[in-house]
Amino acid sequence: MTLEVEKSEMIPALSQWAPCIRELVERLPEKVFKWAIFDMAEHPANTFAHGRVALVGDAAHASSPFHGAGGCMGVEDALVVVSVLEKALSNISGLSKAEAVTAALQAYSTVRLERSQWLVSSSRDMGEIYQWRYSATGSDPMKIKAEIETRSRKIWDYDVDQMLAEAEGECERRLKLSGQQ
Ligand SMILES: Cc1cc2nc3c(=O)[nH]c(=O)nc-3n(C[C@H](O)[C@H](O)[C@H](O)COP(=O)(O)OP(=O)(O)OC[C@H]3O[C@@H](n4cnc5c(N)ncnc54)[C@H](O)[C@@H]3O)c2cc1C
Known part of the structure; x- marks a missing residue:
């Protein structure tokens, strides 16, 4: 569900964001967690x-x-x-x-x-x-x-x-x- 990655991985994704957000990212630790998001939309149960x-x-x-x-x-x-x-x-x-x-x-x-x-x-x-x-x-x-x-x-x-x-x-x-x- 989560994966530890280098902070540098998120910097390009936020490069067009406001300076205050980019500064916030700079202050994060070098290792951060990437979260996977799963849902059951494709596999709805037909009964509970x-x-x-x-x-x-x-x-x-x-x-x-x-x-x-x-x-x-x-x-x-x-x-x-x-x-x-x-x-x-x-x-x-x-x-x-x-x-x-x-x-x-x-x-x-x-x-x-x-x-x-x-x-x-x-x-x-x-x-x-x-x-x-x-x-x-x-x-x-x-x-x-x-x-x-x-x-x-x-x-x-x-x-x-x-x-x-x-x-x-x-x-x-x-x-x-x-x-x-
Ligand atoms: C990033 C994020 C933000 C969210 N924000 C909101 C929000 O603002 N408002 C809101 O209403 N909902 C929010 N949710 C959804 C909410 O967290 C979940 O819907 C809710 O926690 C589900 O509760 P649950 O008790 O059904 O399942 P869970 O919280 O998953 O509880 C299941 C429990 O069973 C335990 N378990 C698993 N297998 C076993 C086993 N074999 N034996 C014993 N125990 C076991 C697990 O460890 C866990 O503690 C958010 C979810 C995420 C991921």
Whole structure:
């Protein structure tokens, strides 16, 4: 994930930057770390749950850091997982514990898949937008601002209560289905 390199490797990349930035680089130690950035955009999981096993956070949907929200997605996942597990285990009626947990985790996966994978692909776009490589916004500051705001609002203005209500509804549906089998 990281590679130790000579500071001189980064100097040409910043040669057109403002003097204060170049001066800052001069003050760095001779050895610096190069960070690789990986995401799961090309390999989205088709489910986050199988039986009594589920993936949450980066294990399920690792993202690049350009939205600054990968950690938040993991926290939202955790909130859904605890709420569906609580619902399923307090309402087992006729099912085994394993069946209830399976239904709960399937509900978690259903509710979280689209949003968390949107973040992975949008975060990739954000990297392009910041570097003026995104064709729809190019180097136009007003277009860039509007695009960043629209995408960020999707993260900031998310209705968490609505998400939990959906998760509980989906969990109930799946518990009923398991009971009928
Ligand atoms: C440069 C950068 C900037 C970021 N900025 C932000 C930000 O501003 N806001 C934000 O919300 N998110 C940000 N993120 C994303 C955020 O850091 C991650 O989404 C978050 O840390 C994922 O949490 P996690 O618990 O899912 O996984 P991790 O944090 O990766 O935790 C997994 C843990 O499991 C441990 N582990 C692995 N294998 C095993 C094993 N076999 N046995 C036991 N333990 C094991 C690992 O050591 C690790 O501690 C950023 C990420 C990067 C790289």
